[in-house]
Amino acid sequence: MSEVIANMSMSLDGFIADANDGIEHVFGWYGSGDVTVPTAVEWATFRVSEASAGVIRHGQATIGALIGGRRLFDLTGGWGGTHPMGVPVFIVTHTEPTDWPHPDAxxxxxxxxxxxxxxxxxxxxxxxxxxxxxxxxVRQCLDAGLLDAVQVDLVPVVLGKGIPFFGELAKSPVRLSDPTIVQGEGVTHLTYRVQR
Amino acid sequence: MSEVIANMSMSLDGFIADANDGIEHVFGWYGSGDVTVPTAVEWATFRVSEASAGVIRHGQATIGALIGGRRLFDLTGGWGGTHPMGVPVFIVTHTEPTDWPHPDAxxxxxxxxxxxxxxxxxxxxxxxxxxxxxxxxVRQCLDAGLLDAVQVDLVPVVLGKGIPFFGELAKSPVRLSDPTIVQGEGVTHLTYRVQR
Structure with missing residues (x-):
């Protein structure tokens, strides 16, 4: 059955980007290995450990759509109209962009x-x-009880400050299961079930 | 050789206590299992999984002293004069307490x-x-380059807000090794080396 899964790379202290939206440290593992994993776009080919390649390939085989926020959409320029996952993308926003140059995407x-x-x-x-x-x-999904699982790609770095994965929730604490764990190089993939 | 190791229980979003200093959620794993692990004090006997018991026993066998802050000391009432680890405790403070009732501890x-x-x-x-x-x-040790390792007892709960393990650092990012991992019940023990 289709599930809703939050997935981001996160520093050990809980940040998905540094204070300037920099993702150099939390995304470093996507280029840390010898195994090439192509994506739906030429500008994003991953080079990761065999363990992480398995995690990414599993995602490619099982993810059928993606939800993002407007800030991410703007920061990435809408991924040029094709997300690396190659799936339909749903952007939650207050207003549709008026200048989106990829109307057929x-x-x-x-x-x-x-x-x-x-x-x-x-x-x-x-x-x-x-x-x-x-x-x-992710926060809105957690608050609305819409999230089934959380996959954290936990990166062994302490950023000190930045953009938090979770942030302040309307209903907390949120209890999770114990995780399944895959250790890559420069990343620990932890997948938790959200307890309802 | 003697090493300096930060060790605390932490929620997935990076907090060691909730916003009211509550440790119910992050310390829950200390009572989640069937294996009894005595400590140096009668008021703290742990009941954990066999995996976590191994981690705690290893700590008891290898830790020879403990450093804490004044806030923790005050919150715990100085552990009544005996820390559960049963080792000498060094409290970093601006002023010595004048009413410490355990001068021989x-x-x-x-x-x-x-x-x-x-x-x-x-x-x-x-x-x-x-x-x-x-x-x-921990923050002062990281900023001064005094920390050799970080053991995070990562608890599968999202608190939303609280007291952060790390907080804002003078020098960041701090890079860590990939972790050694022991999965308990209600806790994932992750031990990282601090990269200098």
Whole structure:
């Protein structure tokens, strides 16, 4: 059955980017190994450990849609119209962009909230999973009880400050299962079930 | 050779206590299992998984002194004069307490800074290790380059807010090794080397 899974790279102290949106440290593991993993775009070919390659390939095989926030969309320039995962993308936003240069790309701008975004993404994903890749959207999913699992790619670095993966929640604490663990190079992949 | 090791229980989002200093969630794993591990005090007998028991016993066998901050000391009432680890304790503080009711307990109040506290604790520990168990002191050790390793007892809970393990550092990022991992029940023990 289709599940909603938060997935981001995170420093040991809980940040997905440094205070200037820098992802050099938390994304370093995507280039730390010998195994090449192509994506849907030429500008993002990963070179990772065999263990991490397995995790990425599993994601590629099982993720059918992606939800992101407007800030991530703007920061990445909408991934040039194709997300590396090669799946339909749903951007939660207050207003649709007026200058989006890729009108034919599989991007949907959802202006009526997180429940709607999750419903639309699940419909697009079919029996595959929905990945959530923006901290504000993860927070909204947790607060609305919409998240089934959290995959943290935990990076052995302490940033001291930055953009938190989780941030302040409306309902806390959120209890998780014990994780399944895959150790890569420069990253520990931890997958938790959200306890309802 | 004696090493300086930060060790605390931490939520997945990086907090060692909730916003009210509550440790119910991050310390839950100390009572989650069937294996009894006595400590130096009657009021703290742990009941943990066999995996976690091994981690705790290893700590009991290898830790020879402990450094804490004044806030932790005050919060715990100085552990009644005996820390569960049963080792000499060095409290980093601006001023010695005037009403400490256990003058004969192996507690030393260090008023001349973190380097002095680490030096005194190492001398007391001999060839055993020094554990650091307060976030402000961990931060001072990291900033001064005094920390050899970080053991995070990572608890599968998201608190949303609270007291951070690391907090803002003078010098960041701090790079760590990949961790050694022991999975317990309700806790993942991750031990990292600090890269200098």
């Amino acid at each position: 599989p991007f949907t701008f959802v202006t009526d909230g997180i429940e709607s975004a999750v419903a639309q993404a699940k419909a697009a994903a079919g029996d595959r999973n929905v990945a959530v890749a923006s901290p504000t959207i | 192996p507690f030393t109040f260090v008023t001349d800074g973190i380097e002095s506290a680490v030096a005194q604790a190492k001398a007391a520990a001999g060839d055993r290790n020094v554990a650091v168990a307060s976030p402000t002191i």
